Amino acid sequence: MTHPGEPHRDDLSGRLNWLRAGVxxxxxxxxxxxxxxxxxxxxxxxxxxxxxxxxxxxVAGSLSMAGGEYVSVSTQRDTEKAxxxxxxxxxxxxxxxxxxxxxxxYRDKGLSEELAARVARELTEQDALRAHAEAELxxxxxxxxxxxxxxxxxxxxxAVGALIPLVAIVLPPTxxxxxxxxxxxxxxxxxxxxxxxxxxxxxxxRAVRRNVVVGSLxxxxxxxxxLLFGVTxx
Ligand SMILES: [Zn+2]
Numbered sequence: 011m012t013h014p015g016e017p018h019r020d021d022l023s024g025r026l027n028w029l030r031a032g033v034x035x036x037x038x039x040x041x042x043x044x045x046x047x048x049x050x051x052x053x054x055x056x057x058x059x060x061x062x063x064x065x066x067x068x069v070a071g072s073l074s075m076a077g078g079e080y081v082s083v084s085t086q087r088d089t090e091k092a093x094x095x096x097x098x099x100x101x102x103x104x105x106x107x108x109x110x111x112x113x114x115x116y117r118d119k120g121l122s123e124e125l126a127a128r129v130a131r132e133l134t135e136q137d138a139l140r141a142h143a144e145a146e147l148x149x150x151x152x153x154x155x156x157x158x159x160x161x162x163x164x165x166x167x168x169a170v171g172a173l174i175p176l177v178a179i180v181l182p183p184t185x186x187x188x189x190x191x192x193x194x195x196x197x198x199x200x201x202x203x204x205x206x207x208x209x210x211x212x213x214x215x216r217a218v219r220r221n222v223v224v225g226s227l228x229x230x231x232x233x234x235x236x237l238l239f240g241v242t243x244x
Contacts, residue, residue: 030209031160032167035075037202039171041225043067044195045232047179051188052236060187061180068172076165083157090149097142108142109134115145174198192229199225 046067050060101108113130121129133141143151178194179187199221207217 026209028163030206031079032163033202033206033209035164035167036171037199037206037221038075039068039071039168040174040195040198040202041228042071043172044175044191044225045228047175048188048191048229049232049236051179051191052233052238053240055184057180057184061176064172064176064179068169068176071172072165072168075168076161079164080157080161083155083160087154087157090147090154093147094139094143094149094151097147098139101138101142105134105138108138112141112145171198171202188233192226195225195229196222 043064047060047064050063054060109130112133113126116126116129117123130141140151143149175191175195175198179191182190200218203218203221204214206221207214210217
């Protein structure tokens with residue numbers, strides 16, 4: 011029973027999953043776009059070239075994240091739908107065994123023989139498929155993740171993350187570009203590190219340090235690759 015104003019546990023964990031996916035997408039957007047624009051800035055001082063590379067990276071990254079998410083959530087959804095269909099058939103063809111199976115699950119969870127049988131009885135009378143989906147398959151049949159929603163969410167979060175290094179590198183004058191971008195990226199990575207540590211209830215310091223080290227290494231490597239390329243080609 012859900013009381014008004016009190017979030018259902020599944021809704022809450024669902025929302026946390028979305029938030030976590032969003033933070034990860036933003037993090038990817040920050041790091042990969044930072045690597046790209048810093049690398050190009052190592053090779054050239056041409057603002058248009060840096061901007062073009064950054065925008066292309068933003069678009070390509072967002073689309074590829076969205077596509078990947080769409081495929082993975084669709085696959086998961088197909089698997090869940092197939093499992094529900096099978097369950098539906100089993101309930102139709104052997105309702106007795108299915109009710110016993112449900113009672114068995116509650117017995118294994120620690121309920122007494124009679125109570126487990128009664129729980130199974132009442133749940134079966136209410137909504138047998140839902141009862142089996144939740145107890146056996148751990149899925150909510152009315153709330154399967156939408157592939158499109160997941161795709162949009164990763165597209166948007168990657169794009170938001172990508173904007174941070176992109177804006178920071180094209181706005182300042184030439185000499186300041188790479189430093190301004192590095193500072194903006196580090197601030198962004200500290201933020202996503204703090205949020206993801208909070209969400210996963212892990213140690214904030216460690217998550218932030220890891221995030222910042224990975225981001226910095228990416229920028230340093232691509233900058234020197236770009237520099238080398240600019241020197242040999244230019
Ligand atoms: Zn079943």
